[in-house]
Amino acid sequence: MGPAPRILELFYDVLSPYSWLGFEVTRGSRAGSGLQGQCTVRHRLPGSRNSWRCPRVLCRYQHLWNIKLQLQPALISGIMKDSGNQPPAMVPRKGQYMFKEIPLLKQFFQVPINIPKNFFGESVKKGSVNAMRFLTAVSMEQPEMLEKVSRELWMRVWSRDEDITESQNILAAAEKAGMSTAQAQHFLEKIPTEPVKNKLRETTEAACKYGAFGLPTTVAHVDGKTYMLFGSDRMELLAYLLGEKWMGPVPPTLNARL
Amino acid sequence: MGPAPRILELFYDVLSPYSWLGFEVTRGSRAGSGLQGQCTVRHRLPGSRNSWRCPRVLCRYQHLWNIKLQLQPALISGIMKDSGNQPPAMVPRKGQYMFKEIPLLKQFFQVPINIPKNFFGESVKKGSVNAMRFLTAVSMEQPEMLEKVSRELWMRVWSRDEDITESQNILAAAEKAGMSTAQAQHFLEKIPTEPVKNKLRETTEAACKYGAFGLPTTVAHVDGKTYMLFGSDRMELLAYLLGEKWMGPVPPTLNARL
Numbered sequence: 001m002g003p004a005p006r007i008l009e010l011f012y013d014v015l016s017p018y019s020w021l022g023f024e025v026t027r028g029s030r031a032g033s034g035l036q037g038q039c040t041v042r043h044r045l046p047g048s049r050n051s052w053r054c055p056r057v058l059c060r061y062q063h064l065w066n067i068k069l070q071l072q073p074a075l076i077s078g079i080m081k082d083s084g085n086q087p088p089a090m091v092p093r094k095g096q097y098m099f100k101e102i103p104l105l106k107q108f109f110q111v112p113i114n115i116p117k118n119f120f121g122e123s124v125k126k127g128s129v130n131a132m133r134f135l136t137a138v139s140m141e142q143p144e145m146l147e148k149v150s151r152e153l154w155m156r157v158w159s160r161d162e163d164i165t166e167s168q169n170i171l172a173a174a175e176k177a178g179m180s181t182a183q184a185q186h187f188l189e190k191i192p193t194e195p196v197k198n199k200l201r202e203t204t205e206a207a208c209k210y211g212a213f214g215l216p217t218t219v220a221h222v223d224g225k226t227y228m229l230f231g232s233d234r235m236e237l238l239a240y241l242l243g244e245k246w247m248g249p250v251p252p253t254l255n256a257r258l
Numbered sequence: 259m260g261p262a263p264r265i266l267e268l269f270y271d272v273l274s275p276y277s278w279l280g281f282e283v284t285r286g287s288r289a290g291s292g293l294q295g296q297c298t299v300r301h302r303l304p305g306s307r308n309s310w311r312c313p314r315v316l317c318r319y320q321h322l323w324n325i326k327l328q329l330q331p332a333l334i335s336g337i338m339k340d341s342g343n344q345p346p347a348m349v350p351r352k353g354q355y356m357f358k359e360i361p362l363l364k365q366f367f368q369v370p371i372n373i374p375k376n377f378f379g380e381s382v383k384k385g386s387v388n389a390m391r392f393l394t395a396v397s398m399e400q401p402e403m404l405e406k407v408s409r410e411l412w413m414r415v416w417s418r419d420e421d422i423t424e425s426q427n428i429l430a431a432a433e434k435a436g437m438s439t440a441q442a443q444h445f446l447e448k449i450p451t452e453p454v455k456n457k458l459r460e461t462t463e464a465a466c467k468y469g470a471f472g473l474p475t476t477v478a479h480v481d482g483k484t485y486m487l488f489g490s491d492r493m494e495l496l497a498y499l500l501g502e503k504w505m506g507p508v509p510p511t512l513n514a515r516l
Binding site for chain 1: 341342343349350351352354355358359362363365366469470471485486487488489491492494495498499504506
């Protein structure tokens with residue numbers, strides 16, 4: 001028996017594109033499930049001759065490192081408010097940079113991310129509170145479904161530019177993730193309940209207590225110490241902290257422990 | 259003969275700690291010169307049993323990739339003003355995060371960076387205009403000295419918590435980098451001259467035209483296209499853009515082309 005796995009907490013919101021990148025790198029999807037099901041087309045970077053196909057088996061670091069990943073659905077608007085931070089697009093050049101960089105990150109991370117047409121004007125204003133409460137309800141009763149439902153919500157807002165605020169759209173994502181209509185309806189009814197609202201508030205506050213000012217926020221518990229890392233660009237530093245090997249955002253599947 | 263090297267422009271300011279990390283990764287120092295001369299002690303992360311010694315030969319990516327690196331001394335205060343951006347510490351939690359993360363990055367990047375006692379209260383207020391004008395003058399007349407003098411200025415403010423605004427301190431850094439007193443004095447006299455002031459202004463404006471909102475800003479000219487990348491955490495993405503291999507911030511020297 002090897003040493004006990006280190007606990008990693010990944011705080012995320014499906015409204016945050018960088019949360020998706022961090023989620024896929026740490027969590028990834030197993031053979032025969034999840035992302036590759038939705039992503040069989042060849043992608044092409046504008047102006048580039050090269051295209052790529054989402055790998056059939058994404059075996060990312062949850063299978064490669066000695067970690068136990070805890071997905072923590074949180075509310076990005078709550079974290080921004082509590083920390084006094086503002087979305088990057090409040091500085092116009094940061095917003096422009098983000099929109100130029102995401103197509104590169106799409107290729108680099110092999111995540112089928114596309115920029116919504118009016119993200120800051122529409123998606124951010126509509127928010128993600130119902131979607132994140134839905135995920136919170138799932139995490140409380142059926143945590144094994146949390147990964148897939150989260151991914152399907154990202155696929156809606158950050159890949160196909162579809163709504164995630166209306167009940168029927170949250171339902172559609174849950175069903176696409178493999179839930180029955182009855183199950184999905186059950187979780188939808190939990191959205192306005194106090195236990196779910198409180199749990200999402202508590203998770204968001206927990207992120208803030210760790211010092212979060214945005215998402216994704218990763219909290220690593222290593223040798224009795226706690227390290228908080230911000231952003232999808234800190235995964236290599238995370239590997240260093242864990243004493244694990246970093247092989248880029250799409251590690252070779254040959255080395256997987258599967 | 260292989261393909262012509264791709265041009266990389268690295269815009270930096272010695273007041274910016276992340277600029278130093280980006281600088282060392284792309285630029286590094288050659289055997290027998292520079293960083294390792296100042297850094298022979300063993301470093302220890304607070305609370306950790308492990309210590310590390312700065313490698314005797316830092317052969318970083320300028321020697322490993324097919325690139326031609328152009329160092330571009332710029333003024334961070336000018337870029338922040340022009341873009342409407344603010345230093346991270348304006349959001350207190352971002353400032354706290356930065357101060358917690360830098361000791362980790364010190365180990366991870368193997369750069370002897372230490373947080374000044376009163377950086378935001380004192381160093382930022384005093385600014386870096388004279389130091390950056392000095393480097394601009396060096397870049398105009400003796401560009402082969404730019405790397406070493408830049409590093410010695412970082413060693414002052416971001417390793418030993420020493421002033422870089424007074425003439426005698428800029429002189430001391432230049433001499434430590436290997437300049438004669440007469441040479442250093444010559445560049446010091448250039449600081450208030452119009453050509454030097456204009457050149458620093460032009461370089462800062464050039465960064466802004468590329469979309470910069472902070473430093474380091476790296477501009478890669480690849481296959482007739484221009485990519486702007488922000489931050490010391492984009493070096494792996496830079497490698498991907500260049501089609502070069504990323505081996506972490508301290509690549510193994512065995513693979514060096516030297």
